[in-house]
Amino acid sequence: MTVNTATPEQQLGPAPEAELARVDAWWRAANYLSAGQIYLLDNPLLAEPLAPEHLKPRLLGHWGTVPGLTLTYAHLNRVIRRTSADVLFVAGPGHGAAALNAASWLEGTYSEFHTAIGQDTDGMRALFRQFSFPGGVSSHASPHVPGSIHEGGELGYSLAHATGAALDNPGLVVACVVGDGEAETGPLAASWHAPAFLDPDGDGVVLPILHVNGYKIANPTVLSRLPKADLHGLLRGHGWEPIEVECPLGADPASVHERYAAALDEGFERIADRAHPMIVLRTPKGWTGPSEFDGHRLEGTWRAHQVPLPGARRDPLQLAQLERWLRSYRPEELFTAEGAPAPLVRSQRPRAELRMSGTPRAHGLTQRDLRLPEVADYALEVPVPGQVLAESTRVLGAYLRDTLVLNAEERNLLLFSPDEHASNRLDATFEVTGRRWQLPTESGDEHLAGDGRVLEVLSEHLCQGWLEGYLLTGRHGLFSTYEAFAHLVDSMVAQHAKWVHTAAGVPWRRPVPSLNYLLTSHVWRQDHNGASHQDPGFIDHILSKRAEVARVYLPPDANCLLQVTDHCLRSRGLVNVIVAGKQPEYQYLGHDAARAHCAQGIGIWEWAGTESVDGADVVLACAGDVPTQEALAAVGVLRGLVPDLRIRVVNVVDLTRLAARERHPHGLTDRDYTAIFTEDTPVIFAFHGYPWLIHELTYSRPGHEHLHVHGFSENGTTTTPFDMCVLNGIDRFQLALAALERVPRVAGRLGNLRQRLLAELDRHHDHIRRTGEDLPEIRAWRWGR
């Protein structure tokens, strides 16, 4: 990567004392403002003696991590001023948001974005008051914080987000503070492998700052108690070059500043040499805060984690201690009488366009639309429904390949997968790119490339975290993964959904490209695996997230998959889940029909039904590729048994069309819903996932009592594709039986029909158990035959 060199007036070399004095002033100011946010309702400049009524009635926030964050921010600003480096700041301990608010306010950006909070006494008062206050701002680095792409409430993802932000951003330095608590999490532990993937030419640089302050909420951290040599070995083993900055309790700030400045200078020099430097910053937890409280040491221990003086409003001693603490920063040096940052502090601001809190990269402003190919050019010919077999995701692969080509110059699309990209039949992309990989290669390897546009690592957490970081900095992506293991990122996607929903209410943020999942290798086709790989519940989880952001699509065939993917890649600010199999499946809709069907998201497939002008005896509904096949096969079974049965076939692509309009913006009106499902016709619904999800979406619909859902009922095992359907009651025979059982006019013949269907099931069961295969008639089934 290229780091901008120093401007003439800002030479490199040891930091002069005056500069470090300014850094120190900036640091004190940020610490003062952070503590002020936790405690103060009023008297922000301490213009008068501190009184109980100046304090918030509920003292909320996290002081412990703040001084390390502010120190790092101050020193990064020094480097930025000297080198004009383009730096994005990621605060792993996002619960120290007070530090980021303070930094942004000192830089002037906070007031630019939050215009009600100016750089004066009133503004400072408002900044303090709103923090963790009803109607105000949260205690985490949420979207209201300028420059933030990382909330940091759920720990573990900072380094993955930073890595994602660095991908395809040559020249960018992503400075990422990793708390030593966060470092104990699995996702963070795996994230240290970033150097194996980051391309020194095409990607930016991640500069981890491992902030070792020794304690979590109540425990020491593991990394802080490892011998230094062990910790360095651990980090070096992952490809990093650690640089130590140690600030023991009682250390002279001046010497600390000197060392931290030298360390960062060294780090930035090594970056220019294409190395992977990182900082190990050891500072006491809650440094510069109260040293003792209630007979216990506080500064430098876990007791500094949240609010050091929780009783300051009612206890005069604590109040006095608080006042001493706040005045220890010498606010009179740091702020003018009018409450603006004093020149000493102001002078440490980087130029406006280089301020970390103002970077347009963090606010979605640098994004460009993808250039997408014409879907029609990739559509399969489907002259007759249900006769042609194709692997839907393979068809998608060609579309994705050409999308990569169209955006090759822009370099703003990446595909992520936990070692399943080719297995998921997306390997057409390897005609034009490879898998990003920086480690040595060997002769058996395939499609590895230093600048590959496919990111593969056997960690759903990393795929998700990298993709999130990539999206949050305004680029586009797709995450293809085994359906069952999408649950690994349940918690991550919940946090991301909250982020994009909250960000949508922040006017100076532009919605970023959507988080797109392709769930394949799904529950119905786990031929090599079995129960552990069978779980369709990720879509249940997604639909529990805010309706404004949650979308679920179940394209029944390749042309619908193309339509849906094209739609998702154009969208912004959403979480789109697409579920589509990778095995050969029948194709039903040509390009135009698929486009029309997907535009509606749900529809009656007249070509598949047998209803008359008087309506239908039964509705067979389906959602998902395998259920659609079985529902259509059930039509054939039913026509064979009861030739005059009037059947309506409904296919659902956009699952949220089923939801009540009050619950989801895509929900059909009750009128449109009943136009499709009627109010009184029995509906047999063959569903890809857990049956209760359909009930959850439709319980308030007219005629819900006539809806009978067949779906995955946790009967997972290693068996044939058809046997999986049988075990879970969504095969053609059980669907047909369920339909017949609800049609009054066949009641007289039902006993006989049931016997015939159950005998069919037995015949299949016996054959499968004996031979290990489905009957040839199942394997050779086609629509209409």
Added chain:
Amino acid sequence: MTVNTATPEQQLGPAPEAELARVDAWWRAANYLSAGQIYLLDNPLLAEPLAPEHLKPRLLGHWGTVPGLTLTYAHLNRVIRRTSADVLFVAGPGHGAAALNAASWLEGTYSEFHTAIGQDTDGMRALFRQFSFPGGVSSHASPHVPGSIHEGGELGYSLAHATGAALDNPGLVVACVVGDGEAETGPLAASWHAPAFLDPDGDGVVLPILHVNGYKIANPTVLSRLPKADLHGLLRGHGWEPIEVECPLGADPASVHERYAAALDEGFERIADRAHPMIVLRTPKGWTGPSEFDGHRLEGTWRAHQVPLPGARRDPLQLAQLERWLRSYRPEELFTAEGAPAPLVRSQRPRAELRMSGTPRAHGLTQRDLRLPEVADYALEVPVPGQVLAESTRVLGAYLRDTLVLNAEERNLLLFSPDEHASNRLDATFEVTGRRWQLPTESGDEHLAGDGRVLEVLSEHLCQGWLEGYLLTGRHGLFSTYEAFAHLVDSMVAQHAKWVHTAAGVPWRRPVPSLNYLLTSHVWRQDHNGASHQDPGFIDHILSKRAEVARVYLPPDANCLLQVTDHCLRSRGLVNVIVAGKQPEYQYLGHDAARAHCAQGIGIWEWAGTESVDGADVVLACAGDVPTQEALAAVGVLRGLVPDLRIRVVNVVDLTRLAARERHPHGLTDRDYTAIFTEDTPVIFAFHGYPWLIHELTYSRPGHEHLHVHGFSENGTTTTPFDMCVLNGIDRFQLALAALERVPRVAGRLGNLRQRLLAELDRHHDHIRRTGEDLPEIRAWRWGR
């Protein structure tokens, strides 16, 4: 720990050649049997030339990892025979289950447990045929595999499971094969920190065997391409002492055996010296399999991952290649003409009680019941409902403390938490124990102890994985965690639920103690945090798992929490989720009332209602501590507004009582359900979680159309406790309004009543936004006032 020393006839020292020849024979036999499982329907001994009809029509399984697993198993058996060590084997790459089936069959244990599969030709044929075959066994190390506690289908948890199995098992060696693919996952990466926690006196030993075979499904692995020094630094940094065993492609097996034997001997010696040795085993993927296929190198590459010769049934060349491969193991040396292991192989079996595939630890047979104190001794006095405040989890802490004391000798209960044990108010336990910790301590630390019975690490994955390993080896535990972050282990708990459900059908396994969660710091009281910490959806996820194992409890107060916890700690084979706040909340039921209420799981609280003999105008139902408080407060509001309103109050502790009986074994009959909720009275349900979960459970209930659920509607933020209720519509005023809107006889006054209630809400809202606090009347609310 103590390792048994060698018996007189089995001296330590370099392995004699004859012994290694037997190890090699055992290895070849296991490889032959593994390949046989993937390919053969018949002709198991290759007594005749291999023909297409001898092959399975669908070839399923994973060969690539097998030879490393079998090699390791063979060499561990050598050590066990020489040292009589007590070893539990955990296969991270559980998709290599064919290797474990083979090993167990060779040891004779398979036939002891699966009596239809004998040690003869018929038995071998059956062993082969059933593998990945309909009606047979899965391709993973699922509960049918003797000696397995780890399915290994979802990668990432082997080392955490192994660590959990080692806890409180002095003298045990848990040999854990970690695939280099699995090692890329977050949970596995964090698991390397085990030495920081394992007590060299009271715990067993974990012996990781990092199996570096270089490739995943389609990609090289990161760890395999790190310079050796880097990998060793990484592992040493975590506290391990790596011992390399390298077997390059083409290596002479004899020399490999010599080196592996020496490495394991060295490892076991270091174990006796209280060190943390581990093996780095480098073998080619698919070693000893076909070296080439279809013009590509296969052995030693990713192409060996699944079935090396997929077309062997239809392609004579592949068939011939398969036959050469199988015969290369010289089956005629390994098996008798009758299909039993030949003496050469047989002689490498450890003594029956030392066979890894037969260890009773893995089958739940070593478990002992917990000794539990009398719940009554911990129950709070509750003379009048809703007048006494208490932190429910603090009351539980005393009960847990004494439970630890009662089982101190047995050492079969551990408490797990991601750095929240004290924050969750369970700190009474620190009167009798500490947090397990082996790293250096400092003066600010509290309650650390080498043998502590509380395990804290900032990783939900590790807490869960350790606990699972502990439970699966027959001990007891409780995992207390922030409610929102329980989603981190969604996928892990899904796998565990599948395991215990499947294991329940295996007659030689005894159900193990249940997986117990205490979700606290819940959605309604995240005063310091906000949106990222507010998500009650874990219980939705749990209730999508099999009803046979899934349980969810929402105790409304401390005495109910005691009852429920006592019940869960006595149970077996379940996943129990208890949701209970840690903040001061009102107490409603005394010991006897709590016992009766929890025994029913749901009940009418007559003392809280106002219904007459003619019934009720409205039912106010509630589940969860905060919703219960608001529902009771709503009764007060309603009585103030409409003194003659007849209200029934229903409280739900066991959420699955609401489910239809067909869906869950705890489900009430419709008759019992309507006895509580009636068929026609409006029900206003104040629910702890997402409202649709209640609808999902009750959609088929009579009178469901009268059910109106108020719950968390994703309106999360940092605000006051009461404001959180207001934002999500479960506060007393909105509940009261919802009730009045459904009572026909107040319709005439509704406009006026609504105005009064909305004015109340405004008054609260204004106060909260102005002062940052709830109104004193909210904070001072008590039942009956």
